[in-house]
Amino acid sequence: MKSEKMKIASVIAILVALILAIGIFGFSCVSGLAPIGWSGGVVSDGILYVASLEGRLISMNLTDQSRLSAETLKLPTQSGLFGCSAATSCGAGTSRVPIYGTPVVSGDLVYVAGYNGKIYAYKTTNLAQRWVFPRDGYLSPFVGEMVVAQNKLFIGGSDGWVYALDAATGDLLNSFQTGDKIWGASTLDNDTLYIGSFDKKLYALNAADLTLKWTFTTEGSIIAKPLVSDGVVYIGSFDRYLYAINAADGTLKWKFMGGNWFWAQPAIVNDTLYAGSLDGFVYVLKTDTGVIVTSFNLGSQLASPPLVVDNYIIFASHNGIVSKINSITNEITQIAAISFNIDGPLTVHEGILYIQTQDFSLQRIDIISGALLPAITLISG
Amino acid sequence: MNIWELLIQQPLTNVLIVIAHVFGGNFGVAIVILTIVVNLILLPLTLSQIRSSKKMQDLQPKLAEIQKKYAKDRQKLAQEQMKLYKESGVKPAGCLFSMFIQMPVWFALYQSVMLALAAVPEGLLNLSKYLYPWPVVYSALPLSRSFLGLDLAQPNIIMALLVGISMWVQQKMSTTPSDDPRAAAQSQMMTWMMPLLFTFFALSFASGLSLYWVVSSIFRIVLQYRVSGWGSLRKQTAVSADAGKKYIKFDSPEMKKTTEKARDEIIITDKESLKKSRGSSLLDKFKIFGGQDKDQQDRDK
Numbered sequence: 221m222k223s224e225k226m227k228i229a230s231v232i233a234i235l236v237a238l239i240l241a242i243g244i245f246g247f248s249c250v251s252g253l254a255p256i257g258w259s260g261g262v263v264s265d266g267i268l269y270v271a272s273l274e275g276r277l278i279s280m281n282l283t284d285q286s287r288l289s290a291e292t293l294k295l296p297t298q299s300g301l302f303g304c305s306a307a308t309s310c311g312a313g314t315s316r317v318p319i320y321g322t323p324v325v326s327g328d329l330v331y332v333a334g335y336n337g338k339i340y341a342y343k344t345t346n347l348a349q350r351w352v353f354p355r356d357g358y359l360s361p362f363v364g365e366m367v368v369a370q371n372k373l374f375i376g377g378s379d380g381w382v383y384a385l386d387a388a389t390g391d392l393l394n395s396f397q398t399g400d401k402i403w404g405a406s407t408l409d410n411d412t413l414y415i416g417s418f419d420k421k422l423y424a425l426n427a428a429d430l431t432l433k434w435t436f437t438t439e440g441s442i443i444a445k446p447l448v449s450d451g452v453v454y455i456g457s458f459d460r461y462l463y464a465i466n467a468a469d470g471t472l473k474w475k476f477m478g479g480n481w482f483w484a485q486p487a488i489v490n491d492t493l494y495a496g497s498l499d500g501f502v503y504v505l506k507t508d509t510g511v512i513v514t515s516f517n518l519g520s521q522l523a524s525p526p527l528v529v530d531n532y533i534i535f536a537s538h539n540g541i542v543s544k545i546n547s548i549t550n551e552i553t554q555i556a557a558i559s560f561n562i563d564g565p566l567t568v569h570e571g572i573l574y575i576q577t578q579d580f581s582l583q584r585i586d587i588i589s590g591a592l593l594p595a596i597t598l599i600s601g
Numbered sequence: 602m603n604i605w606e607l608l609i610q611q612p613l614t615n616v617l618i619v620i621a622h623v624f625g626g627n628f629g630v631a632i633v634i635l636t637i638v639v640n641l642i643l644l645p646l647t648l649s650q651i652r653s654s655k656k657m658q659d660l661q662p663k664l665a666e667i668q669k670k671y672a673k674d675r676q677k678l679a680q681e682q683m684k685l686y687k688e689s690g691v692k693p694a695g696c697l698f699s700m701f702i703q704m705p706v707w708f709a710l711y712q713s714v715m716l717a718l719a720a721v722p723e724g725l726l727n728l729s730k731y732l733y734p735w736p737v738v739y740s741a742l743p744l745s746r747s748f749l750g751l752d753l754a755q756p757n758i759i760m761a762l763l764v765g766i767s768m769w770v771q772q773k774m775s776t777t778p779s780d781d782p783r784a785a786a787q788s789q790m791m792t793w794m795m796p797l798l799f800t801f802f803a804l805s806f807a808s809g810l811s812l813y814w815v816v817s818s819i820f821r822i823v824l825q826y827r828v829s830g831w832g833s834l835r836k837q838t839a840v841s842a843d844a845g846k847k848y849i850k851f852d853s854p855e856m857k858k859t860t861e862k863a864r865d866e867i868i869i870t871d872k873e874s875l876k877k878s879r880g881s882s883l884l885d886k887f888k889i890f891g892g893q894d895k896d897q898q899d900r901d902k
Contacts, residue, residue: 254721255721256723258722320722441742443725459736480729521730
């Protein structure tokens with residue numbers, strides 16, 4: 221009788237192990253199920269502000285690498301029995317709030333928006349919290365970067381709303397609803413706020429009251445941050461097109477088709493546009509006509525927005541390769557390669573490139589020599 | 602991209618997106634349709650599995666007989682069982698084989714569902730690697746996550762319960778009843794273990810995945826019903842219904858007759874049957890009890 225029970229128990233154990241193995245294998249095969257975050261950094265007065273993958277704002281004196289950190293952002297609820305699901309985070313075995321948008325410094329405040337649907341303002345001196353929006357409860361996740369200007373903070377949320385807050389108090393001033401969620405960043409140019417939505421439209425809104433000026437409809441969702449230069453808005457879409465739109469009336473100037481989505485904001489140097497696509501190519505186009513000058517294959521997705529440093533445009537690809545394009549000669553050079561994926565924004569300060577990586581550290585690269593400098597850990601405690 | 606992703610995951614993901622686009626960007630409908638389509642493609646395999654299971658059910662009385670007959674001779678029992686399987690055209694490993702053939706397909710479907718869901722920024726970025734250069738695919742994304750009031754990217758308790766119930770019904774219908782207590786215990790364990798485990802999974806993972814499990818189970822329930830009816834589910838229901846009834850035992854006047862009389866009747870019956878089978882001449886050589894068993898009377902007292 222005992223052996224019968226043992227046999228049944230062993231069958232149960234094997235079955236459970238088999239199913240768990242299938243489950244674990246299945247989930248390991250599909251990456252990108254849990255949000256992790258990819259915030260970049262901002263440097264102000266020699267202090268680097270970065271939102272870590274642990275879900276906290278960190279300020280670091282770049283001279284001596286001494287640092288301060290704010291309280292960890294709080295999750296609204298825990299979903300699922302394991303404390304993680306497709307829409308919440310369970311990275312590194314802990315519950316934390318993913319942060320995608322790069323912090324913004326304005327005056328004596330530094331702002332950060334979390335995937336928990338809250339926006340926080342901290343004092344730059346000691347990272348003490350000044351205000352939080354909303355004061356009670358949580359909105360839908362914030363993914364896109366915010367803009368702080370004219371004493372206002374502008375941000376789009378996953379609920380499809382564009383919010384304008386009082387930058388000093390966090391009070392809601394105006395809001396505007398788009399047709400779908402917003403994961404992209406907004407751009408403010410003079411009195412107009414440009415923002416793309418998953419409803420496939422680019423919106424031009426009056427910054428004063430968030431009333432609509434015009435919309436431009438593409439064939440795909442928009443996540444890229446608009447680039448405004450000389451009265452033209454450049455925006456990439458999921459329909460594989462990069463659009464040049466007249467800022468005054470929202471009419472099309474030209475469009476260019478790439479091989480995959482345009483995820484990141486392009487860069488302009490001397491009437492030449494450099495746009496990275498998720499097909500791994502950097503397309504170099506004439507800004508006035510959209511005619512292609514040349515293209516560079518970086519071999520992996522280009523989700524990280526490029527940086528312009530002097531005459532160079534720096535691109536970082538998903539496979540960890542950092543390259544620079546000489547805007548005068550249009551030649552590309554590999555600066556360095558790191559063993560981590562790069563999808564988030566880059567930060568540069570005094571010739572050093574800072575990239576936050578999945579090992580909870582800041583990689584540092586000398587952009588002149590390409591030397592990899594010792595990484596800085598962002599792990600708390 | 603490895604071979605698995607290139608040949609299985611990528612095509613399936615793109616088809617899922619196209620279906621969603623055709624149905625107004627509704628990802629829930631796309632999951633339902635693709636699950637049905639994949640099930641239809643696998644229909645021959647599934648049918649052979651169900652039929653094999655049905656044959657096994659039909660063979661149970663004969664198997665029980667053999668088990669009784671050769672209870673002490675394991676080797677002979679195995680031989681006789683194999684012989685019976687062969688004669689009836691049943692392949693006991695056939696069920697397992699077809700299940701293992703189907704597993705990669707379920708796997709790919711599940712992975713594609715999770716991939717196309719792209720609920721988080723990293724997921725959406727990852728998805729872009731798998732897209733075919735079809736304009737319809739590029740412009741269809743991201744897909745709508747809401748379906749019948751559900752957020753397909755979030756766990757949902759109702760969907761988890763539906764997963765458990767539908768899987769239990771399907772398991773119950775396909776369970777082969779057995780007189781062997783060990784086999785019966787294993788079947789019972791399977792019937793409960795799988796639904797419970799998948800309910801547990803469904804409580805933790807995106808309900809888009811639960812939707813796929815529920816539709817798969819319903820498809821197989823319908824198929825199972827068409828081939829072999831309600832199977833063990835009906836038998837279980839009947840037994841349960843009987844078990845629920847209360848009976849009062851009556852001793853009828855006839856039952857209170859003397860044991861001698863009863864024994865006479867039994868012995869006469871045996872005698873008759875023996876006569877038929879062996880002939881009267883042979884019978885006369887045996888002494889048949891006449892209902893005057895002294896020892897029995899003592900035991901009754």
